[in-house]
Amino acid sequence: GWVRDYDKSDSLILKPVKVDGVGQDWVWKHAERWLLMSATLVSTDEMVESLGMAGLKVETVTVPMTFPVENRPIHAIPVATMTAKNKDEAWPKMAEAVKNVQALHPEDKILVHTVSYDLAKYLAREARGEGRQVYTYAGSQFREAQVAAFKREDRPAIMFAPSLDRGFDFKGDEARVVVVAMVPFPFLGDQQVSARLRTRGGQLWYTVCTVRTLVQMTGRGVRSADDTCTTYILDGSIYKVLKDNKRLFPGWWRDALDTRTTRRELGI
Numbered sequence: 001g002w003v004r005d006y007d008k009s010d011s012l013i014l015k016p017v018k019v020d021g022v023g024q025d026w027v028w029k030h031a032e033r034w035l036l037m038s039a040t041l042v043s044t045d046e047m048v049e050s051l052g053m054a055g056l057k058v059e060t061v062t063v064p065m066t067f068p069v070e071n072r073p074i075h076a077i078p079v080a081t082m083t084a085k086n087k088d089e090a091w092p093k094m095a096e097a098v099k100n101v102q103a104l105h106p107e108d109k110i111l112v113h114t115v116s117y118d119l120a121k122y123l124a125r126e127a128r129g130e131g132r133q134v135y136t137y138a139g140s141q142f143r144e145a146q147v148a149a150f151k152r153e154d155r156p157a158i159m160f161a162p163s164l165d166r167g168f169d170f171k172g173d174e175a176r177v178v179v180v181a182m183v184p185f186p187f188l189g190d191q192q193v194s195a196r197l198r199t200r201g202g203q204l205w206y207t208v209c210t211v212r213t214l215v216q217m218t219g220r221g222v223r224s225a226d227d228t229c230t231t232y233i234l235d236g237s238i239y240k241v242l243k244d245n246k247r248l249f250p251g252w253w254r255d256a257l258d259t260r261t262t263r264r265e266l267g268i
Contacts (some may be wrong), residue, residue, distance in 0.1 A: 004192040023052025039219070040212045042248050049201045060084040071231060072222040074253070075261040078236035079268060082182040084117075088132030091119070093268075094181050096127035097234050099177055100157065100267040102130055105230070108176035109150070110158040113165060113217045116180040120160040123181065127158055136157040149173075154252060166216045171223040177230050178221045183237040184213040213246045218253070232266075 005013040016022075028034065041047065044060045079097040080090035098112060109247040110132075114120040117138060137146040140163065150159045151174045165184060184192045186209050192247055197206050214233075221229030239259075246254065 003195050003196070004158070005191060010058045011225050015192045018050065018199060019194060020050060020052035020054075027051075028053060040250070041216045042208045042212050042250075043204065045199065046204050046208045048102070049206060054098055063253075065250075067222055067225050067227070067252075069252075071225075071227065072218075072231070072256045073258055074218055074231040074256045075232065076233045076238050076242070076257060076259045077235040077261050077263055077266055078239055079235040079263060079266070083237070091122055094119075094234060095123055097121055097266060097268055098158075098179060098181065099130060100129065101177065102132060103231055103267065105177045107156055109153065109156060109172055109174060109178040109181060111164065111175040111220060112158060112160045112179040112181055113184070114160050114162050115184050116217060117162045118177075119182060120162045124160045127160070130158075131156070133157040134163070164220065165213050170220050170221060170229075171227055175221040175229060178218060180214065180217050180231070180235060180238075181240060183210065183219065183233075185237075207241075207245050208248065211245060214238075214241070215250065215253050229240040241251050 001017050003237060005015050007013060036047075043058070044058065047087065048054060048058055048108070055233060076095075079255065082090050082094065102110065109243040112120075112123065120136045121138065124134050129189050129250050133155060135150040135153075135157060137143050137169075143163065146159070147161075147164070147168060149158060186206055188194050188197070191208075196202055217234050218231045218233070221227070221231070242249075242257075242259075249257075
């Protein structure tokens with residue numbers, strides 16, 4: 001089926017709930033072999049089901065990670081559970097934690113993934129006066145300009161970003177620290193997401209999307225074998241995701257994960 005999506009224009013926007021029914025006719029029958037490459041494949045089974053590849057011969061090839069694990073540590077520290085019902089309690093805790101991350105990295109540029117524009121605005125407001133240049137954006141039309149300005153900044157700076165989980169490269173000193181302030185669960189208020197979740201295989205798809213986006217977020221600051229970046233995942237929801245779905249995370253990502261760092265070490 002299809003769902004109607006809405007934006008701020010008068011456009012009629014229709015989106016398919018799934019594309020598996022057209023995969024065979026529109027894509028797979030037009031070549032004998034296909035090569036699909038990604039560092040965040042996550043689940044071959046989900047990909048086969050979602051893209052209509054059932055009945056085809058599919059093989060997964062895994063190659064080793066070439067970036068040293070010590071260059072890309074990921075600290076999971078449950079500062080606050082960032083759900084909507086916890087907002088009044090969780091957001092101030094997250095703001096305080098982000099301030100403490102800044103204190104731990106006084107000379108570095110920091111990229112903070114917020115998932116939502118509202119959280120980006122709130123954290124940016126709370127961060128002003130902490131001695132850093134603060135960057136954020138209130139809409140996708142402003143994103144490119146703000147990212148470019150953040151990259152050009154030669155002083156310690158911090159960017160609060162609702163939508164920089166993929167397609168953006170922060171190499172070298174452009175970002176030495178990455179913070180995940182909110183685990184990126186797909187938004188259930190999106191009609192396409194809600195409808196897809198109710199289909200066969202929908203729960204696996206939803207989880208794979210979450211894991212894939214989270215892995216993408218944590219990789220924005222390590223772009224080569226000699227690059228370094230420290231990542232902090234501060235949303236307490238990460239523990240449930242790891243408990244229920246740890247096998248879905250790539251092995252190279254799990255190798256870098258540290259769940260022993262305490263809130264006290266973060267200064268909380």
